[in-house]
Amino acid sequence: MSMVGFPLLLIPLAIYNIIVFLMPSVSLADPVLKLTLMSGTEWPVTLSDMLLALGIVLLLFEIIKGARPGAKFLTDHLLSLIIFGAAAAEFVLWPRFGTSTYFLLALLAMADFLSGITLRARRGMAPAVSGRAARVPMEAPEPQFEPVPKPSAPVAAPAPAPAPVEPIQPKVTPADAASAAPSPVVASPELQPGNGAPSAPDTPPR
Template sequence: MYLLGFPLLLVPFAIYNIVAFLWAGVSWSDAATRVHLVSGGEWTMSAGDILIAVSLVFLFGEIVKATRIGTRAVVDHALSLLLFLAMMIEFLLVPQAATATFFLLMAISLVDVLAGFAVTLRTAQRDLSVDGFPTSSPTS
């Protein structure tokens, strides 16, 4: 319940920054794991691929959180917007963030912001009631 006002996409953003700044020279595109498939093919996953997959799971959580109405939802949307803006500034100004992995994280954050506001607006439209019109006819 307390995580409602916390942007979940902050977790992959923090993981990216921890790895990028503390372990200099780490490549997000090097193979992290290989899976041999029944077809005989080999599926290679990089650290960046794994981080993007985890981020998509967090995006699902953010969209589910966007269906709630209230003050905390507004705060959550505002924090998600601030996170996206911080990611965009970091992408433009910090050399360690100039990777495809970070760009995709930023794109996922943008989808979170847009979907959050769209879901909230759509939900608010359904809750709109018109005053001044009686709901039942008066009997005399």
Template sequence: MFMLGFPLLLVPFAIYNIVAFLLRGFVWTDPVFQVRMISQAEFALSWGDALVVVGLVFLFLEIAKATRMSRRSVVDHVLSLLLFIAMLIEFLVVPETATATFFLLLVIAFVDVIAGFTVSLRTAQRDVSLETVRSAD
């Protein structure tokens, strides 16, 4: 599968940057849609909220990818770490990224890095344990 070496969280990061730098004046808190709930409360989903939801979906896919052990998964983890570092630097330096939406995408990227390495280490531990049991027979 060719997507294994590609950090999927690059997609919401790229979407944010394209919108922030090409659509000057875009407001992430503007509602995408509003729905009146049964309780008569008004539920509004903003553009920023929608992008965070997209980021969470890609985070799920990234964690699912982390369960596969291969050389490509190591490359994937390194690329995810580089993406997180790039996002952190951009957050600290570029004024257009000083928003709650970008911060939440940054947190999602951080969770991706930590979860990816954790899942890989746990999977590798199980592989070593199985090898030890098999060689004892």
């Protein structure tokens, strides 16, 4: 894998230089082909239009390539700056490069350089992601739930104290009460006073 990416905007600029230096008889303003649109209008496509369209498409590829993490290094931005500086110098110094077509190509080279610097600065502020994690999309973190503690073995509740047992009172009916009443004590007639029974001598005989 190459450590330095090839600047794609060099392709349309190199084609323009080849036409100017090696094919001076070729005109960039002459139509190369004519396309008939659905409206019926003929659109003459010139070599300048083709170079500009190629430059725009390659700029799009450069931006996509630079948006990937770790895709461009500092050397790539330096090459883009050199290409833009050389295109600007040719536009200002050489008469055959002073055209609107070459100016727009140089402007595309400047856009490539500035977009690469901007993407690198934004990538520097974001946390670095490398390796396989850079290709795997970030997923929303799943909510974490605390584990529910398992119920412990049930503890037997202490047995309630037995209630005091009250003595059972027998149910007494009126008939039972009458039968259970004590009978009157009848004194012996011998022991009644006035019966003439001699009382026992108080003093013993001599």
